Amino acid sequence: MNFKPKSTRKKRRFEPIESTPEFNFLPLIDKIKTDIKIKYALCPIGQRKQNYPGITDEEIKDNKIPLIILRGITREELSKFSLNGQNFEFTYQEMYYKGDRWYVACPKCKKKCHNLYLPTNFPEKEQRYLCRKCHDLKNTSNIMASDSPVYFNVIKPLKRLEKIKKLISRQTFTPKKVKKLLREYKRIEKKLSESPEYRLWKLRKMTLQAKNQQQKGPTQT
Numbered sequence: 001m002n003f004k005p006k007s008t009r010k011k012r013r014f015e016p017i018e019s020t021p022e023f024n025f026l027p028l029i030d031k032i033k034t035d036i037k038i039k040y041a042l043c044p045i046g047q048r049k050q051n052y053p054g055i056t057d058e059e060i061k062d063n064k065i066p067l068i069i070l071r072g073i074t075r076e077e078l079s080k081f082s083l084n085g086q087n088f089e090f091t092y093q094e095m096y097y098k099g100d101r102w103y104v105a106c107p108k109c110k111k112k113c114h115n116l117y118l119p120t121n122f123p124e125k126e127q128r129y130l131c132r133k134c135h136d137l138k139n140t141s142n143i144m145a146s147d148s149p150v151y152f153n154v155i156k157p158l159k160r161l162e163k164i165k166k167l168i169s170r171q172t173f174t175p176k177k178v179k180k181l182l183r184e185y186k187r188i189e190k191k192l193s194e195s196p197e198y199r200l201w202k203l204r205k206m207t208l209q210a211k212n213q214q215q216k217g218p219t220q221t
């Protein structure tokens with residue numbers, strides 16, 4: 001089912017930065033649902049039959065989008081979502097009088113979840129988004145553990161590089177301060193390039209990306 005003209009179709013991008021190993025799907029799902037509801041409310045009554053196939057004459061007059069239609073479009077929108085080249089399956093549970101509650105299925109065990117994890121700090125673990133149990137993460141905070149060597153040598157410096165880029169793009173600093181930030185940037189880059197942890201981390205990431213590309217085939221832009 002296609003409810004939208006092609007020109008207004010946008011691929012959603014919720015790309016996390018490298019240092020975000022945990023992804024909570026609830027805000028994404030909420031945003032998608034809200035957008036659909038707003039779009040429906042703004043659609044002139046005369047056009048609803050055309051834009052929302054299957055809607056009944058009675059439902060058209062209602063300002064609230066029929067649940068079945070909301071469900072269909074939500075599923076369609078969610079299927080477009082990808083994270084680090086990974087696509088996901090979603091399921092919902094009917095909540096009486098409250099609409100649907102959506103979940104993401106863990107790609108491995110298919111358990112219904114709201115959060116999935118990419119344990120970048122643990123190169124020995126499978127480098128794709130899975131549930132906590134499949135990654136055997138006893139406590140989710142341990143993937144963020146600031147005393148792990150990967151956090152200290154890879155994640156933290158990468159975070160700082162992102163921060164410096166943001167700071168410089170704000171253009172509120174004096175040339176002197178910008179120079180200082182650029183020097184720091186270069187220093188961190190150099191340190192990263194010399195760090196064995198970073199090289200291993202990058203290699204794994206590239207291998208994973210290449211694998212994802214192969215699975216997906218050539219991407220369209």
Ligand SMILES: [Zn+2]
Nearest residue numbers: 106109131134
């Ligand atoms: Zn799982």
